[in-house]
Amino acid sequence: MTAIDELLGHNADYAAAFGKGELPSAPSKRLAVVTCMDARIVPLRALGLEEGDAHVIRNAGGVVTDDVIRSLTVSQRKLRTIEVMVVMHTRCGMHGLADAEFRDEVQADAGQRPPWSSGGFPDLEQAVREGAARLRTSPFLPHTDQVRGFVYEVETGRLREVV
Amino acid sequence: MTAIDELLGHNADYAAAFGKGELPSAPSKRLAVVTCMDARIVPLRALGLEEGDAHVIRNAGGVVTDDVIRSLTVSQRKLRTIEVMVVMHTRCGMHGLADAEFRDEVQADAGQRPPWSSGGFPDLEQAVREGAARLRTSPFLPHTDQVRGFVYEVETGRLREVV
Numbered sequence: 001m002t003a004i005d006e007l008l009g010h011n012a013d014y015a016a017a018f019g020k021g022e023l024p025s026a027p028s029k030r031l032a033v034v035t036c037m038d039a040r041i042v043p044l045r046a047l048g049l050e051e052g053d054a055h056v057i058r059n060a061g062g063v064v065t066d067d068v069i070r071s072l073t074v075s076q077r078k079l080r081t082i083e084v085m086v087v088m089h090t091r092c093g094m095h096g097l098a099d100a101e102f103r104d105e106v107q108a109d110a111g112q113r114p115p116w117s118s119g120g121f122p123d124l125e126q127a128v129r130e131g132a133a134r135l136r137t138s139p140f141l142p143h144t145d146q147v148r149g150f151v152y153e154v155e156t157g158r159l160r161e162v163v
Numbered sequence: 164m165t166a167i168d169e170l171l172g173h174n175a176d177y178a179a180a181f182g183k184g185e186l187p188s189a190p191s192k193r194l195a196v197v198t199c200m201d202a203r204i205v206p207l208r209a210l211g212l213e214e215g216d217a218h219v220i221r222n223a224g225g226v227v228t229d230d231v232i233r234s235l236t237v238s239q240r241k242l243r244t245i246e247v248m249v250v251m252h253t254r255c256g257m258h259g260l261a262d263a264e265f266r267d268e269v270q271a272d273a274g275q276r277p278p279w280s281s282g283g284f285p286d287l288e289q290a291v292r293e294g295a296a297r298l299r300t301s302p303f304l305p306h307t308d309q310v311r312g313f314v315y316e317v318e319t320g321r322l323r324e325v326v
Contacts, residue, residue, distance in 0.1 A: 003192035003217070004248050004311055010211025011322045018320030025256055027202040029166035037218040037234055039190040044207045048173025051208070054166070055200040058221040060234035067230035070279045071200055071223035073269060078256050085167050093188055093241050106236060110302045116233045139273045148167055157181030159174045 023052040025079060031055070032075045034131070035087040036062035036094075040154045047159075055081060061094035062087060063119045064131035073140045082143040086131045087159065089152040094120050095127075124151060128162040186215040188242060194218070195238045197294070198250040199225035199257075203317045210322075218244060224257035225250060226282045227294035236303045245306040249294045250322065252315040257283050258290075287314060291325040 032055040035041055043049045043056050055075045057068055064086065075081045097120030107113040121127035132149035135141060149163040195218040198204055206212045206219050218238045220231055227249065238244045260283030270276040284290035295312035298304060312326040 002309060003194040003246050004309070006192070007194075007210045007212070007248070008322060008324075011209060011320075014209050014211070015319055015321035020320075022254070022318045023203050025201065025203070025254060029169070031166040031170075032200070037195070037220045037238065038188065039215050039217055039219075040186050040188070042207050042212070042214050044205050045214070046174060046177050047170045048177070049170070049205070051205050052202050054202055056202075056221050057200045057223075058219050059230050060220075060237040065230045065233075066279050067222050067228045070228075070277070070282060073277065074223040074256060074260075074265075074281070075200065077269065078260075083166050085170070091185070091188060093237060097237075097241075102237075106240070106303055109305070112302055114233070114236065114303055116229050118237070119233060139275055140269055140277055142272070146165060146167070155185045156178055157174075157183075158178035159171060 020051065027052065027054045027079065027081055029053045030081050031083045031085065032057060032072055032081045033085045033087060034062055034064065034068055036060065036089055036092055038089060038092065041089065041152060046152065046157060061092060061119045061121065063094065063121065063127065064134040065119065069138055069140060072135065076141055076143050083146040084135055086128060086149040087152050088124060088128050089154055090124070091154050095124055096120065096122065125162050132163045183214065190215065190217045190242065190244055192216045193244050194246040194248065195220060195235055195244045196248045196250060197225055197227065197231055199223065199252055199255055201252060201255065204252060204315060209315065209320060224255060224282045224284065226257065226284065226290065227297040228282065232301055232303060235298065239304055239306050246309040247298055249291060249312040250315050251287060251291050252317055253287070254317050258287055259283065259285065288325050295326045
């Protein structure tokens with residue numbers, strides 16, 4: 001049995017007990033969370049985010065890429081969110097990943113160079129500050145006064161505010 | 164009190180009860196899930212994904228953008244995942260969003276045109292097929308034989324396999 005098959009079993013149980021009907025598409029807390037894809041981060045548990053509460057945007061690192069700006073532009077302009085929480089974390093695989101080396105490695109194996117940066121960063125707190133700054137200065141986001149940046153400690157489960 | 168302040172309260176409770184120590188960074192199920200940022204999708208509940216199980220990559224739509232390919236390249240090459248599940252959903256705000264109109268609207272308000280596509284799509288099942296196809300043919304992903312695509316029904320909680 002594959003991992004996906006196992007998850008389909010969980011989903012069948014969930015659907016069988018599904019009693020909430022259709023929730024609104026606009027997040028009730030008017031919040032979007034940007035965080036890393038890391039398997040150890042479970043927003044329902046770590047942040048108490050229930051169904052319908054908030055948009056959750058995740059990629060390798062929780063770095064503020066153009067795709068994150070795109071998603072937040074949709075989130076704020078079409079679905080009325082106003083707050084943004086950027087959550088990067090300790091022990092992240094992107095922390096210390098050297099961009100040129102990673103792309104060299106992919107190129108050596110794939111026969112072509114990735115057209116995107118790896119997203120690696122040398123300093124965690126600085127990366128949070130840069131992500132928040134990128135959001136605060138984005139011309140595409142109508143709401144940039146409630147952008148806050150955090151480090152999540154995978155060792156303790158604790159969020160620490162950076163900016 | 165802002166929504167973020169409320170979440171910080173939840174996190175303090177979570178951290179106080181945090182007993183799992185530090186989990187490994189590599190997902191135990193060797194799986195990455197690509198899905199929409201939609202507030203109604205809670206992977207822990209809908210898929211039974213516990214801490215440490217899987218990477219979760221989310222953006223507006225669950226569309227396979229370059230940033231998703233970047234994240235999956237890191238996921239497979241650095242953290243040993245091999246399966247990929249693409250989960251788009253019914254009642255998605257990106258379903259039927261016309262790209263040119265959305266960019267016109269942003270341009271009219273922001274004074275400059277976004278350099279990225281909106282990610283809108285006209286047909287849901289077709290968008291899932293295209294996302295899966297983009298992953299299966301990516302030169303950067305070493306594992307493309309276990310890519311499966313689904314529609315999640317926000318009305319019922321049920322996953323339906325498309326491809």
